[in-house]
Each structure stands twice: as structure tokens, then as C-alpha cells.
Amino acid sequence: MSDGAAVRACGLTKRFGGLTALDGLELSVERGEVFGYLGPNGAGKTTTIRLLLGFLFPSSGRSEVLDGPGSDPAIRARIGYLPADLKVPPGYTTNDLIGFYGRLRGGHDPEWVGDLLDRFDLDPGRRIGELSTGNRRKVGVVAAVAHRPELLILDEPTSGLDPLLQHQFQLLVRELAADGATVFLSSHVLPEVELLARRVAILRQGRLMTISTIDDLRRQARQRLDLHLSRAPDAPEEFRRLPGVVEATVAGRTLRLVVDGSVAEVVRAAARLGVERIVTHEADLDEVFLRYYQEERS
Known part of the structure; x- marks a missing residue:
């Protein structure tokens, strides 16, 4: 089945x-890419990961990593794997966990691990049971990337x-991908x-x-435009049609x-009013994703 x-x-x-x-999932993630796997809670994302890692056996079909x-x-x-709900014995320290996975x-490279601990402001000697939820999450991130994995599943x-720490995490993912790692x-x-x-x-x-x-x-998203005119339109109804x-x-x-599709007709209609400036707004991807989340596949 492998194709690289x-x-x-x-x-x-x-x-x-x-x-x-x-x-019936059909999926191929290229080496070296950051691939987004999106869906609402309960969509099957975690089940997919557990199947990929061999924690679950499939009912049918196959997978490779x-x-x-x-x-x-x-x-x-x-x-490298960071589960949604990391379970670690509370008596372990961060050093214990990194050493165990190592x-x-x-x-793993101690210098790299030291840099990661500094970035995420972690005390390696503290027991995990004493840490806040956010700090336990940071420990999980560091443990997942301590060995510079070829594939990082998050x-x-x-x-x-x-x-602030989300920003640090994003910088780390970009750094790993730039070094050739694949991120799922x-x-x-x-x-x-x-x-x-x-890709997602x-x-x-x-x-x-x-x-x-x-x-x-983004190209599927509705376009939002502000047309600054030399004179006010009599009424917006003509544009709604x-x-x-x-x-x-x-x-x-x-x-x-707000336009779904080409804006050519809108611009032509507005031209007689004297278009002085057109301001376009960033496409709202939330709308596109909600469409996929809420509608059955045709």
C-alpha cells in the first residue's frame, strides 16, 4: 500500500x-507537510489517530504510517504523539516522563530538551500531579517532540x-516542519x-x-466587499437582486x-454610481467549515 x-x-x-x-476513510499525507484534520467533537478524529497508531484494530480497511x-x-x-487527554502517573516528574519516552x-538530545523546557517555562523536577492543566499540556508537548520525530501526531x-504559549507551540511546529518533519x-x-x-x-x-x-x-467562502461610491445609491434593493x-x-x-461567487455583476452595477475605492475583507473560513460540518455530503 505504501506510496512514500x-x-x-x-x-x-x-x-x-x-x-x-x-x-471508509481514504487519506494520504505527504512527507514534510503540516496537515490539518478537522471536525467537531465526536467526528472520529481521535478514533482515526488510535487506528493509525495501532491502539485500535480496524473493522475493515488498512493504514500505514x-x-x-x-x-x-x-x-x-x-x-511523536500528544493525545487529547494525556494520562501520566502524578508522581512522575517532567524529567521522569521525558526519560521514559527517551x-x-x-x-534524545539533552540540549534540545533543555531548550524546549526553557521555551515552555517548565521546571523539570516538579511532579506532574502538582501541575496545572496547562502545564501538564506543556509537558506533553515537550515529551512528544523531545526525540525530533519524523512524524508528529497531535x-x-x-x-x-x-x-502566549499557543504562539510558542505554533513556532515549534513550523520549526519542526522546516526541518522535514510531518505534522498531523x-x-x-x-x-x-x-x-x-x-491542506486540511x-x-x-x-x-x-x-x-x-x-x-x-478561502475561494469557496463568501466575499465581503465595501464599495466606496462617489454618491449614495438610492436603495440597496437593486443590488440584492x-x-x-x-x-x-x-x-x-x-x-x-456579501457575495457568493463572482462579483463582476456587482461591480458593473456599481460603476454608474462612481466606485472610488473597493475594500475586500479576509474570507471567513468559519462559514465554509460550518457548511461542511452541518450538511450531509451530496
Whole structure:
């Protein structure tokens, strides 16, 4: 099945009794990319990860990571994994946890680990049971990347992190990707994925709805325009009747429009009013993702 992809799933399906948690997933993640895996809670994201890593057996279909089964200890040693709910014995210190994973993975670079501890402001000697939720999350991030993995699998990685530490996490992901690592980023937080990933898969109720680049998704988003005119339009109704116009409002000499599709007809209609300036707003990807989350695949 291998084609050199870092992650590959072919017809991957998992059923729990009468519940289909994942339904025929077809997926290929290129080496060296940051890939976003999006969906609301309960969509099947964590189930996918557990199947990829061999924690669960599929009901049907197959998957590979780094050209082999995720259950293979030699392959697992090349993977960094941060689960959504990291369970660590409370008596462990951060040093204990990093050392434990280091022994499983064949060691790590102490200088790199020291840099990570400084970045995330962690005391390696404190017991994990004494740490806040956010600090335990930071420990998980450091433990996942301490061995500079070829593949980093992250499940809701910034849950519990404050904005400053989220920024540090984003810098770390970009650094690892620039060094050639593949990052599989599972999240329901759109802005986080939008900042880091080039391609995303959108999952809904266990089914893959689409795989697309962020740029392609932006092109699907409704366009929001402010047309600054030399004179005020008599009424916005004439613009609401134009093809693709979802919303049209007037504020003084500014015509505010939401357009689904081409804006050519709108610009032509506004030309007679004297368009002095056109201001476009960043595409709202929330709207596109909600469309995929809420609608059945046709």
C-alpha cells in the first residue's frame, strides 16, 4: 500500500457495535507537510489517530504510517504523539516522563530538551500531579517532540494553553516542519489549523467530507466587499437582486455587500454610481467549515 506518504489510510473503518465511528476513510499525507484534520467533537478524529497508531484494530480497511504499521515499535519510535487527554502517573516528574519516552525511542538530545523546557517555562523536577492543566499540556508537548520525530501526531494540542504559549507551540511546529518533519494536526479549533496547515481534511460523523487546501477553501467562502461610491445609491434593493448577492446594506456612500461567487455583476452595477475605492475583507473560513460540518455530503 505504501506510496512514500507519511500517513495513508485506505477504506479505514471502525465500528463499535452499532456505531460507525469512522467510515471508509481514504487519506494520504505527504512527507514534510503540516496537515490539518478537522471536525467537531465526536467526528472520529481521535478514533482515526488510535487506528493509525495501532491502539485500535480496524473493522475493515488498512493504514500505514512511515511505510509500515503504526503498531511496529521501530516505527513508533520515529513518531511523536500528544493525545487529547494525556494520562501520566502524578508522581512522575517532567524529567521522569521525558526519560521514559527517551528510553523507548532510543534517546534524545539533552540540549534540545533543555531548550524546549526553557521555551515552555517548565521546571523539570516538579511532579506532574502538582501541575496545572496547562502545564501538564506543556509537558506533553515537550515529551512528544523531545526525540525530533519524523512524524508528529497531535490531538487537540493547545487545549489549556494560554495565547502566549499557543504562539510558542505554533513556532515549534513550523520549526519542526522546516526541518522535514510531518505534522498531523487534529483539532476542532479552526484558527489554529488555518495558521499552520496547507491542506486540511474535514470529518463529519465519521465520514470524510473533503480534503482541500486552505486557499481553495478561502475561494469557496463568501466575499465581503465595501464599495466606496462617489454618491449614495438610492436603495440597496437593486443590488440584492443581482446574481450571488446574499446581503446588501448602505451606510452613507458605502455599499456593503456579501457575495457568493463572482462579483463582476456587482461591480458593473456599481460603476454608474462612481466606485472610488473597493475594500475586500479576509474570507471567513468559519462559514465554509460550518457548511461542511452541518450538511450531509451530496
